[in-house]
Amino acid sequence: MSEQTQAFNIDTVDNAASTPDVELPWAELGLKDNEFAEIVKILGRRPTAAELAMYSVMWSEHCSYKSTKTHLRQFGQKVTEEMKKDLMVGMGENAGVTNLGDGWAVTFKIESHNSPSYVEPYQGAATGIGGIVRDIISMGARPIAVMDPLRFGAIDHEDSQRVVHGVVSGIGGYGNSLGLPNIGGETVFDPIYQGNPLVNALAVGALRHEDLRLANASGVGNKVVLFGARTGGDGIGGASVLASESFDDTKPSKRPAVQVGDPFAEKVLIECCLELFKASLVEGIQDLGAAGISCATSELAANGDGGMNVELTNVLLRDSTLTPGEILMSESQERMMAVVSPDNVEAFEAVMAKWNVEYSWLGEVTDDNRLTITWNGEVIVDVDPSTVAVDGPEYDRPYARPDWQDALQADTFRASEAGKNLPESGDQLKAAVLELIASPNMCDKSWITRQYDRYVGGNTALAAPDDAGVVRIDEETGLGVAIATDANGRYAYLDPYAGAQLALAESYRNVATSGAIPAAVSDCLNYGSPEDPDVMWQLAEGIRGLSDACMELGVPVTGGNVSLYNQTGDKAIHPTPVVATLGKLDDVARRTPSGWREEADGQAIYLIGTTADELDGSEFANLRGHLGGLPPKVDLGAEKALGAILINASRDGMIDSAHDLSEGGLAAALSEMVLRYGVGARVALDEIKARDGIDSFTALFSESQARAIVAVPRSEEVRFNDMTSARGVTVARLGVVDAQSGALEVQGEFTVSVDELREAHEGTMVKYFG
C-alpha cells in the first residue's frame, strides 16, 4: 500500500484545518455555493478532498432527494392504520417490505437508470438491473423476478437503433445471467424521450420474516467488511454528475461516469449473500450503488447506534492509482458491505471461500457517533455520518402552474383539425383498428420479451403480454404475487395531478385483472429539471396526486426513486410517474390470463364499466399527432369496485380470462385478447352505444378508465350478473368467444381475421429492429 501513498498528497483532516484557503473543486463536483458553505459550517473547517467527494455525491439530487423530500413526505403522511397493517418496512430503507402471511414477506422496488442508459445503453441498462437486484438482496430476500418499463424516442429516429438494441440486450444480457425471470414491463416510443430515454428497472424478492435484514451498523467492535467485485475507476460521480444534471452537447462525453456490469459476479454475490443470511452471519448489510463506499459507510453508520472507523487502503482495487476520493465515489458494481460480529468472522470467510468471492475487512463499529476514515492511519474523513447521509440540504424550489397549461387543456381532440374526418364506416373502423395495433406503442413487443428469460425459476405463472406478471413464492400453498408497472406521460402532461393518479389506477387495475389483491406501491418519478418552475409544478402535482390516490385506494407506497433532469436543453420529457403495484394471490393457480383459449368457445364476453367520449391524450389522438385537452376522468371509487369484481370473480371461478382497458381502449383490448391465443370472438357494440350515448368510433377508441373485459363461462353467467348488480357495477354483454371463426367480428361494423390482426400487430418491431 505504501507505493499508493506516494502517488498523491493525502489531504488529511489536520492538513485541512491548517490550510483553510486551499481552492477545492466543489463546483465541478456538482455542489452549489450555499451547499459548500454549509459543509464548511458543519465541519468547522474546509472539508478534505475525501470529505468533499463524499458530501458531493451524497448531497446530489440523486442521493439526497433535496428538491423532492419536502413533497415526498406526503407518501408517509397520507397513510391510514389499515394501510400500515401489513407494512413491515416502509420508505427510506433499500426497499419496502410487505407481509404476505404464513411467515412470508415480499420486498420490491422500482428505480431509474435513465442517464447511463442514454450514454452507454448496454451497460446503463444492465447495471440498472444489477443495482435494483442488490437493493432487494440487502433486505435479506431472494430476488424472484424483474420487470422493466422502457420509454424511447421516436421508433424511426436513427438513434433509437443504438438505444433500443443496447438497452434490450443489456437488460437481457445481465438479467438472463442472474436466473431471474423477466415478467413484464412496458415499452413506449415518443419523440419527447429523444435524448432522454427512460430505463426503469423493478425487482421483487421473497423472504421469511426471520430473514429480514436492515442497513445499519450496530454493536461496538463488530467488523465492517466489503465483499464482491473489486473497486475500480468506473462510475465515478455517476450520481452527482450524470444523474443530477441535464445533458448538453457542449459538455465532454460522460462515458467514464457509467458503470460496467459483471452479471456472473452478481449471480455469485446473490447466492453468497443468501447463504450468509441463512446462517445468520451478518448483523447489517448494505449494497453499494450510487455513491459507492461514501453511501454505504455513511448510511450504515447513520442508521446504527454508534459510529464507524474504516481504513481505506484495505479496499481491494482494480486500479492501484485511484485516489481516496475516487475510491469513495466509485460506483463499481457487484459490491456489498456488511457488519459482522467477531464471533462470525471465521464462518463468514468460509462462505466467501466457498463462492470464491473476494472480501476485505475495512474497520469496525465504534461508539463515538463519528464516521472516521483513515488512509494508512492518517485521518482523511471525520464527520457526523448523519450530516452526510440524512441531513443533507433540502430545497423548497419555486413552482407554478405553467402559463401554457390552460391553452393546452383547451385544445381538445374533437375541436382540433386532427379530430376531423374520424372513422365512421365499418371499413374505416377496421382500418383504424389495424393501424392502432400496429402503432409503435400498441404493437406486439415480443421482439423485446423473447430476448428475456421468463421461465427460469419455474414459478412464473403469468408474464408479458398478460396484464400483470405473476410469480409463485410458496410451492406448497401456491402463495404468490402479481406486479404491474404503468405510466402515461401524455396524460400527466395534460394534467400532472390526474396523470399520476391514472398511472396508479392502471397498475392497480392490471393487478386486480390478474386476480390479485393490490397491497403495495413503488414509484419511479421521471421528470425534467426541478430548477424549472414548470417542471417543479408537474412534480409537486404528481406527488400530491399519487399520494392522494394511494390513500383512497388503500395501498401504501413502500419505496421508489425520483429521476430528475430528464431534459435536453430546456426541453423536458413529459412528466412520467411510473407506478408499480404489487398484489397478493393466495394461490397463483387461480390467476386470470389476458386472453381466451379454444376451450373457452361460447363463453360470454362482458365489458365492465361505462364509456364516455374521452379521446384527449389517447393513443388514437397520438396517431393523428394531437396532444391536448384533458386526460380521461379519474374515478378511484369505480376502480376499487372494478378491482373487487375482478378479484372475487377470479377467486370464485366466475371468469376464465380478463383484460383491462387502457391505451387504445376497447379496440386494443379486444384485439389483444383475440391475439393472446389466436382465438376469435363475435361482439356487438349496440348495447353500450345506446346505454352510454356514444358512437362506434368512441366505443372502440375512447380511453375511459375503470373498465375491463372478462370472459364468463355460460354456467357462471347468472352468478356473475348477480354479483355485479349487487355491487352496483355496470356491465354489458358484448358477445361470445368464437373458436371456429378465426376472426374478430364486430357485428354490423367489420370482421377482421386473426391473421390480419397478427400481421399488423407483430410486424412493427421486426420492421424497425430486425
Added chain:
Amino acid sequence: MSTELPLIGDYSTPTAELSGARIGVVTFPGTLDDRDAARAVRAAGAQAVSLWHADTDLQDVDAVVIPGGFSYGDYLRAGAISRFAPMMDKIIDAANSDAKLPVLGICNGFQILTESHLLPGSMIKNDHLKFICRDQVLRVENDQTAWTNGYTAGQEITIVLKNQDGQYVADEKTLDMLEAEGRVAFSYVGWNPNGSRRSIAGISNAAGNVVGLMPHPEHAIEAGFGPDARGTDGLTFFTSVLTHLVGGKK
C-alpha cells in the same frame, strides 16, 4: 387434453419401486436452472441430490442432471471452465464406466458435455446473434436412450427454449455419423431457432446413457408454469431415466 394434466403442485409419483432413485443435480458458479431441475426430478418421483462442482463425491447417485445457466458467466466459452470442475471428472468417469451412469445436460449442461467430450460437436452463438426465449416444438428422433425411452419416435413435444449460444455445430462427418447411428435425439420442428446444423436440438452418446440438448425439459413439467401450451411434455425425460434404472424400456 387439459383436463388430464396434473393439478399444480400435484407431483404424482409414478411407481413405488422407483421412489428410491437418487438423481444428482450439479451446481456450478453461475448455474441458474438447478432448482428447476431438482423440482423436475422430484416431480418424476425421485430424490434430488444436490452436487457441488468443487466436490468429488457423487454421493451414490443413480443418474446426473447438469442444468442450464451461465456457469462462470460463459465468459471464455460456454462450458469451457466448468468442464474442468472436480465433479465433472467424476461424472465423466462414471458415464464412461461399465455402469454407464445416465447423464443429462440441458443448455449450459449440454455445452459442458461437449466441452467434456462426452458428446461430439459444439455450440456457438445463435445465428441471429440474440438471446431467444420461446416455446419450442421438438420432434423425438430417438426413443431408445436412458432419457427418452418414455417418448415415441416421431412424437412432437413442446418445451422451453432459451439460450444465447445455442447453435449446434459439428463437421459434416460427425453430423453424418450422428444421423446414421440414430444419435440425433431431438430436432427442431419448423423454424430453426438458432441456426443449428441439420436442425439438431439434442444428441446422445453411442451407448445412449448421455444425452444433451439445448431446450429445457425441466421448465415443462408442471401445468401453468411452463410453455403457454400448458404442457408437461418435459416430465417424460425424468420418468424415462427412472424406467431405465429399473432395467426396462416401456
